[in-house]
Amino acid sequence: MIYDLLYPLHSYFTFFNVFRYITFRTIYATITALLICFIVGPWLIRKLQNLQIGQNIRSDGPQSHLTKKGTPTMGGILIVFAVTVSTLLWANLSVIYVWLLLLVTIGYGLIGFFDDYRKFTGASSKGLSGRFRLLAEIIIALFVSIVLYMKAGFGSQITIPFLKTVLPDLGWGYVALSTFIIVGAANAVNLTDGLDGLATGPSIICFATYVLFAYFAGHIKLANYLQIPYVAGAGELAVCCGALVGATIGFLWFNSYPAEIFMGDVGSLSLGGALGAVAIITKQEILLAIVGGIFVIETFSVIFQVGYFKMTGGKRIFRMAPIHHHFELKGWAEPKVIVRFWIISILLALMAISTLKLR
Secondary structure, three states, rough: OOOHHHHHHHHHHHHHHHHHHHHHHHHHHHHHHHHHHHHHHHHHHHHHOOOOOOOOOOOOOOOOHHOOEEEEEEEHHHHHHHHHHHHHOOOOOOOOOHHHHHHHHHHHHHHHHHHHHHHHHHHHOOOOOHHHHHHHHHHHHHHHHHHHHOOOOOOEEEEEEEEHHHHHEEEHHHHHHHHHHHHHHHHHHHHHHOOOOOOOHHHHHHHHHHHHHHHHHHHHHHHHHHHOOOOOOOOHHHHHHHHHHHHHHHHHHHHHHOOOOOHHHHHHHHHHHHHHHHHHHHHOOOOOHHOOOOHHHHHHOOOOOOOOHHOOOOOOOOOOOOOHHHHHHHOHHHHHHHHHHHHHHHHHHHHHHOOOOOO
């Protein structure tokens, strides 16, 4: 909106030419989303407290978590609101990728909202039925994947990290892969959201990493130099990722240990879905497994735990899954688990960025 209103004025005043630059708008999209969270956050916390919308704690979870019962949840509303407003203000709204990312972010946020609301009204840790929620997630992801596949010039090739000349074309299989990535990323972040700031920190790191990938993918000279697929218009996703970084940092201000508010499914699903969508549009789909490695580890810890439990008739690999609970039960303090997972996320992000040259 600001871009559309102010950039045309560069013909009369050269100062307004600054709005043309993605880097400038990315910085201010980040700041805008951050300030929105700082301003709206305290009001939202009070509102949720007044409405008595508090977190219900799993009865089979770590006993130390029982003290968190009643902490305001559904704070992801703040993230979605800040991202949406900041993106609409600073992004070039003529780029379809911006709207597809907003569709995933808001759509998955709504799924999470109804899931959280169901938990609240039902006074239990269970929300929407798993099948219904998964179906809704697949419908949104499938729609976005088909639009991308049908878009002229986007292509159905995938990028394999470390292999610059290996670009397999999946055809319609790309739609299935894209749908899987968006849905999988959303649920992976959702599984990780079990400790104060645990999902928020890695999300900040992931979106900050994809600011770079989006900018490079949308810049034809840099894309050719780095030998990555050029996606015309993808650079605008750097602005969107900046808004996501700002919103998650702003939310972390209130979500850091001990948390004043939880993001709930409305936050974790929207962040995960957005992360998957950005990875697809920037043509760094497979690299998401490295960038978001913490989310992958958390997901596989649950899969392995459940599978091993069924195969062995009740034996477990971990003391509790997802794996962050395993370390809690081993005696690690919650802040130690959180910060160490953040450190691992930073290392994984640096490894992912290094693949730009290791090709």
